[in-house]
Amino acid sequence: MSRLRVTDESVYRVRMFKERGYERRKCPKCGAYFWSLKERDDCGDAPCADYEFLINPSKYRSTPLTVAESQDKFLNFFRRLGHEVIKPYPVVARWRDDLYLTIASIVVFQPHVTSGIVPPPANPLVIAQPCIRLEDLDSVGYTFGRHLTSFIMGGHHAFNYPNKKVYFTDETVEYARDFFVKELGIPEDELVFKESWWEGGGNAGPCFEVAVGGLELATLVFMMYRSVDGEYEEMPLKVVDTGYGIERIAWFTQKTPTAFHAIYGDLVKSFHKVLSLGEAPDELLRTAVKYVGRLNPRDPEKYVLLKERVASELGLDVREVDELLDREVKVLALLDLTRTAALMLADGVVPSNTGEGYLARLVLRRLFRLMALLGGLDYGKVAKLFELEAGYWRGLFPQIRGHMGYILDVVDVELSRFKEILRKAPAVIRRFAKKAGRIGVDELITLYDSHGIPPDVVAEEAERLLGLRINIPPNFYELVASKHSRAPIKGRKGKAKLPDEVIRAVKLSNIPETEAIFHKDPYAREFDATVKLAVGRYVVLDRTCFYPEGGGQACDTGVLVFEDGVERRVVNVQKVGKVVVHELDSEVPGDVVGERVHGRIDWLRRYSLMRHHTATHIILGSARRVLGDHVWQAGAEKRVEGARLDITHYKPLTLEEIRRIEDTANRVVDEGIEVKARYMGKYEAEGRYGFRLYEGGVILEPVIRVVSIDEFDAEACFGTHVLNTREVGAVKIVRAERIADGVVRLEFVAGSRVSDYARRLEERLNEVSKILGGEALQRARALTEELKKVRDRLKLFKQAYREAVLSELKRSERRVNGVRVFTHVMRIPDTEVARWVLQKLSSENPDAVALIVIPGSKRLTVEISAGSKVAEVVPANELARRAAKALGGKGGGKATHATLVTDPSVGSDALVNFILNEVRKVLGKSC
RNA sequence: GGGCCGGUAGCUCAGCCUGGAAGAGCGCUCGGCUUGCAACCGAGAGGCCCCGGGUUCAAAUCCCGGCCGGUCCA
Secondary structure (H helix, E strand, O other): OOOOOOHHHHHHHHHHHHHHHHHHEOOOOOOOEEOOOOOOOOOOEEOOOOOOHHHOOOHHOOOOOOOHHHHHHHHHHHOOOOOOOOEEOEOOOOOOOOOOOOOOOOHHOOOOOOOOOOOOOOEEEEEEEEEEOOOOOOHHHOOOOOOOOOEEEEEEOOOOOOOOOOOOHHHHHHHHHHHHHHOOOOHHHHHEEEEEEEOOOEEEEEEEEEEOOEEEEEEEEEEEEEEOOOOEEEEEEEEEEOOOHHHHHHHHHOOOHHHHHHHHOOHHHHHHHHHOOOOOOOOHHHHHHHHHHOOOOOOOOHHHHHHHHHHHHOOHHHHHHHHHHHHHHHHHHHHHHHHHHHHHHHOOOOOOOOOOHHHHHHHHHHHHHHHOOOOOOOOHHHHHHHHHHHOOOOOOOOHHHHHHHHHHHHHHHHHHHHHHHHHHHHHHHHHHHHHHOOOOOOHHHHHHHOOOOOOOHOOOOOOOOOOOOOOOOOHHHHHHHOOOOOOOOOOOOOOOOOOHHHHHHHHOOOOOEEHHHHHOOOOOOOOEEEEEEEOOOOOEOOOEEOOOOOOOOOOEEEEEEEOOOOEEEEEEEEOOOEEEEEEEOOOOOOOOOOEEEEEEEEEHHHHHHHHHHHHHHHHHHHHHHHHHOOEEEEEEEEEOOOOEEEEEEOOOOHHHHHHHHHHHHHHHHHHHOOOEEEEEEEHHHHHHHHHHHHHOOOOOOOOOOOEEOOOEEEEEOOOOOOOEEEHOOOOEEEEEEEEEEEEEEEEEEOOOOHHHHHHHHHOOOOOOHHHHOOHHHHHHHHHHHHHHHHHHHHHHHHHHHHHHHHHHHOOOEEEEEOOOEEEEEOOOEEEHHHHHHHHHHHHHHOOOOEEEEOOOOEEEEEEHHHHEOOOOOOOOHHHHHHHHHHHHHEEEOOOOOOEEEEOOOOOOHHHHHHHHHHHHHHHHHHH
16 A cells, blocks of 8 residues: 555544544554554554454453344444435446446446546445455455455445535544444444555545454545546545445454354354364364464465464464364355355356456356365355355345356356366376476466466376476466556557547537437438538538447448538548537538538438347347346447347357247337337436446446337447337347357347348358259258268279379389389379378388389479388488489488479489489499 | 467377377277176277468478467456
8 A cells, every 4th residue: 555645644633533532643563653542552453463352352342243234233323324325236347447346335436426427326325335356365264354355345425526515534533433432332442543545446545444453344535636647636526435344343243253253154154064074163263363363374484373373372283273274264265255256146247268257257266276175076065055155145135046047057167167177187287297397387387377277286286197296486376467467457449430630620629519310310311400510521510310330330321412512422420529520422612611511311221220229139138038137248239231249148059049039039029119218317227227227338427318128128328229129120140159258249130131131041042052953952962972972982992093003113123233123103193192102112111212203294293212121221312302403303301201393394204214323323332 | 458378080189399101098890709798809990180371392390360269367
C-alpha cells in the first residue's frame, strides 16, 4: 500500500476523537499512527498484534453471531440510521469492463456512480455484498481465516456531491464506533482506528482501519482523489466507502479457533467426514492461533517456526504437528474454495482459458489439487462438498442450490480435464527430463506454464519415475508471473471507423444529438433533414433514418439528395457520441450547411438487418432455455445475409441441442410476440430484468433503451428491431462450432435468407448430382464403393510394377572389379517404387551397387543404392557428387543411398556409363 | 488480449535438435498353443507425418503463414 499522502493529517482528526478523548499514537512496530482511548503497545492489527481476541476472549465479550446474523445486524443498524438496503449484486462484475469479479462493495457503484454519470440507487445506502478476491488463493487457510477468497463485505456508502452533502468522515467514524460498541458490545477501550491510505481503480483517499483484539473488522475509506498519471486530483464527488468484514465479525463474536469454524459451523465436521479425515484437536488449533496472527504464514521459514513452537508448547513431535496442521489447513481452505467456485458458477461463469472463465478454472484446479493431496479426488466427493455448501448457504446464497445441475455438470467436465493433465504428466515429464537432461527451474516453469503441471506434481512424479530430486524455488509463482507481460485487465478494442479530422470536427462543432428516426419509427424509409456539418464526404444532419453501425448491427446504406438535385450514395454511417455521421461516395459541392436534404435508406437491406437482429435476441433466449442460465452473449454480428451469435457454454453442442434451439426460436417466431423498445431508468431496468440486460456490453447511462420480447428476452440494445417476432419469418441455424474454450458460435439466417440458404444447398446438391451423373446420394454411395475397389486394384498393380522393376533390375547384373552392379531405367517414373526396389535389392545383396534412372521431362533423377558391405568402399553419395560435378547437376545423400538430379539432355545412357566408370575407378584404386 | 507447448498408425506416443529409404507399445486380423478364455509365441493389415507456401538434389525433420487442441498470465 502506498504511503503517499497528498493531504495533511488533519483529515484524520475527526470530531469523535476529540469529543471522546481518543489520542493519536504511533505503532512502534509498523510506524503507523492510530487513535485509541488507552495506551497500547501496537496498532492492534495483524501482523503487529496477536489474535488477542482469541487468546484473551474475556476481554472482548460479545454475543456470538453467525454469518447471517452478523449480516442482519450490520444491515439493520445502518437501516436505522437512514440507509436504504440495496440487494447484493452478482460476484461476476459484468457491468464493468475493467474488472472480472466483484472485489468490494464499491465495485457495484463503479464507474457509473463514482464518476458522476449516474446517481446512486439510494443515498446513503447499505449493502451486504458477496465478494471474491483471488490474490490469496494459494495461502487460504494458513491465516486461519483472516484471508478468504470469498467473503461478504458490508458497506455503507454515502455519495457527497458538491451541491448535496450526505455525510463524511465525522459521521462515518461515529457510526463505526456505535456499531462495534453499542451493537456488538465490544468495550470501547479496545477499539483502534489506524490511519492509512487507500488506492484502487484509479481512485484514492485516506482511510481508517478499525481493528479490535488483533483483527481488522472494518475499513473506512474516504474516496476523494482521482489518480491521474501518478498525480492526485481532487474529485468533486466525495465518497464514503466502507467495508465491514461480515465473516470476521462472526469469527470475532464466536471466538472459534479459526474463522472457518465460525463461518461454516457444522460444515467443518461434514467436510472432514466426506474426506474421511479426522479433525485436528481443538487444543492444537487454539495453540497455533496464538502465533498465526503475528507470523506471516506465507513465509515458509516462519511457518516452520510456528510449528516448532506449537510442538514444544504441547509436548508433541514436530512432524505430528506438521502433518495435522497442514491437513487441517487444506480442509479449511476447501470450505472456502468450494463456496467461491459455487458462487462464481451460480452466476453463470463458464470455465475457459480466458477472462473470468479462467479465474473459475483456477479456483477449481486449486480445489482439485488440494483434494488430491488429501488423498482422494473423485467426482462423488467433490459433488458432495458442493452439495453441502448449497444446503448450508440456502438462506444467504440460494442461487447455489438453484444452479446445482449446472455446477455439478461443470465440475464433472473440469475434473475430467484436470485428471487428463495428471494422466499425461508422466510422459511430458519424461520428455522434458530427456531433452534437457535434468529438470531445473526452467523446465519446472515450462511444465507449469505450457502444460499446467504444478511443480509439486512434477517433483513427485520425477522422483517416482526417474529418481530425480527436484528443488522448487520458493518464489516459483513469481517467476512464472514475471514471464508474462502485463496488459490491461480487460482489453478494450476500439478502431476508429472515421478519419480523425472528421471526429475532431464533430466534437468541436458542438452539434446536438442527432434525432434518431430509426428508433422512433424503424419502418421509416424516407425523411427530410437539414445539414448541420459537412467535411469532405462526411455529412451530419439534424435528424436521420440511417442507422449507424453499432451494437453488432451493420449500418444502413441509401441515398441523400441535396438541393442541387444530385443523388449521392451513403456508403457508411457511424456514430460520434450521439451524433450520426454519414459517409458519401463523393464530396459535397461547396457549403451545404443549412441546406435541406432528402434521404432514403435501402429498405431491403435494413429490413434484413432488423430481422436478423431480432432473430439474434430470439436465438439467445432460446439457447438460454435449452442450455441453461450460464449462456451469455460473448459477441454477435448482424449482417444482411445472416448473423452470428457467440454464446458461453462449456461443451460442444450436440446436434439435438442445436435442433432444440432452432425449434424453440421458430416457436417464438410463430407465437407472434410483440417486440418492444422503450427507455427505462437504469435501476428500474436492472431490478426488473437483472444483469441479463447487458448481454451486448456495459451501458454507462442513467436511462437505457431496453428491447424486450415479453418475458422471453430483454436486452439493453441500440439496434433496430421488427415490431413482432412473426416478422422474422423463420430462423435456420446453419453452423455451430466451438470457437474457443467455453465459447460456441452459432451462425444462422432469418426471413427470406432462409430461402436463399435452402436454394444454395439445392444448387450445390444439383451440381454434385451433375458431376456424379445421377441422383447424388445413390451415386456417391456407388462411387465410394468403386473408388475402394480401384484403390485396391491400383495397389495390386503397383505391387506388380515393383516386382517387375525388381526382376528387370536383377537381370541387369554385371560385375565391375568383383562388385555386382545393377542398373535400370524406369519406363513409368515413380520415385516411391524405385526406392522400394533399391531397398529390397540392397538388403538382399549387401555386396551390390544398384541404380535406377527415373526419366522426366524437366529433370533426370537417379536413385543410387550401395549395399551395407560395399558402402564403405563405394559410397553412394560420393558417386552422386562426382557425377553431379562432371555432368552438371546436384546430388547427395548418405553412403548407402543417394539421389542425383541432372538435366534430361545428359541422357540416361551417358549417366549410367559415367557412374559405372566411377565405380570402376574407385574399386581400381582401392584394390 | 498476449506468451508458451503440442498436432506422426484406431489409441498412447518416439523420431524433429544435427534433413537422407516412417517406428514402438497397446488395440485389430489371421495362425500356433489351449476343452474354452486369458496369457504366451508367430505372422499380417493399418500412415495426405494437421493444412498451405518456402529453402534444398532431398523435408515428418529447417523457415514463414494458417487451422486445430492444450496451458499459463492479464
